[in-house]
Amino acid sequence: MVTWNSAEVLPGLLASLEDGLKGVDWHLTVADNASSDRTLTVLQETVPAATTVQTGYNAGYAAAINAALARLEPCTAVLILNPDIRLAPGCVAAMLARLDEPGTGIVVPRLTGEGGELTHSLRREPAVLRAFGEALLGNRRAGRYPRLGEIVTAEDAYRTAGTADWATGAAMLVSWACVRACGPWDESFFLYSEETEYALRARDLGFSTRLAPEAEAVHLEGDSEVSPRLWTLLTLNKVRLYRRRHGLPAAALFWAATLLRELSRGLLGHRRSRRAAAALLSPSRLRTRPTAENLA
Incomplete structure (x- = not known):
């Protein structure tokens, strides 16, 4: 546990x-x-x-x-x-x-x-x-x-x-x-x-x-569905994992699809998706290993 x-x-x-x-x-x-x-x-x-x-x-x-x-x-x-x-x-x-x-x-x-x-x-x-x-x-x-x-x-x-x-x-x-x-x-x-x-x-x-x-x-479920901070982490890690298991062209397409999802949800007013989209557009966020200190 x-x-x-x-x-x-x-x-x-x-x-x-x-x-x-x-x-x-x-x-x-x-x-x-x-x-x-x-x-x-x-x-x-x-x-x-x-x-x-x-x-x-x-x-x-x-x-x-x-x-x-x-x-x-x-x-x-x-x-x-x-x-x-x-x-x-x-x-x-x-x-x-x-x-x-x-x-x-x-x-x-x-x-x-x-x-x-x-x-x-x-x-x-x-x-x-x-x-x-x-x-x-x-x-x-x-x-x-x-x-x-x-x-x-x-x-x-x-x-x-x-x-x-x-x-x-x-x-x-x-x-x-x-x-x-x-x-x-x-x-x-x-x-x-x-x-x-x-x-x-x-x-x-x-x-x-x-x-x-x-x-x-x-x-009882976690709060990734409501917390912009955790939703951003979830989104970045999905892209990071896919990139590790596949070649660059496929990884680029996966990133684009994920960005499309977050941008479209952000335009509908979802704050967590706006934050996730901004993180996806930041190369440093995709490269940086997440820790408790840099999740804010």
Whole structure:
């Protein structure tokens, strides 16, 4: 589990662990990114046997995961959790069962919001045509067409144990074999796209990402949808990741499609998109590795 000033949401996750991990032998390791609130106090009072790893600063999601992984002994699998996840009873046992399916390295649960609405957490690999599709049609509408959208929106896809190119990283079970084969998470992605990079890297090595539809968890969601600062980071990291995995011509087209999306949304009055478009037009912003200090 990764925490950073998570005292408000942490109790709900900790309360769900016993039933969510029922039938599974487990140990909790928490990587804390220098929380200044009561996060560590809440953790110690609720799960005193947990191992706590202090990164010493706000190192980001991938760096915190790496810090926790470095403390682990060999095991069957590693469950990675955001503090705003709530596990349904039997969730992890169901995920473990799916991890036994051939070629599977990562298993994710079926996520819902607080109100019980389905969260579209499965994703297709970023592609130029999909970037243009989302720019012209919008994420949700483009998602109806596999070639035009990255988000998997078909309800049936969340009822069956199929595979996806990647999935939201708020709750994911990774086999020990996959952990060893992939190595550390890419810390150059301070937040966002780190789970995309990891899942695509795992797929390249023969480990697929699979949904366990019978395993359910609630995700309270982050604030990337409303925060211009985080939306800008999400947008820049998508372009940075695509550029790493493809040649310059394709990367230029992906950047153009992403810019088109943000400019069009900005013209409609979305402040977060105006800020993201300005960042996309700044070569230094695309080159600079994001940190907590330069996100402002």
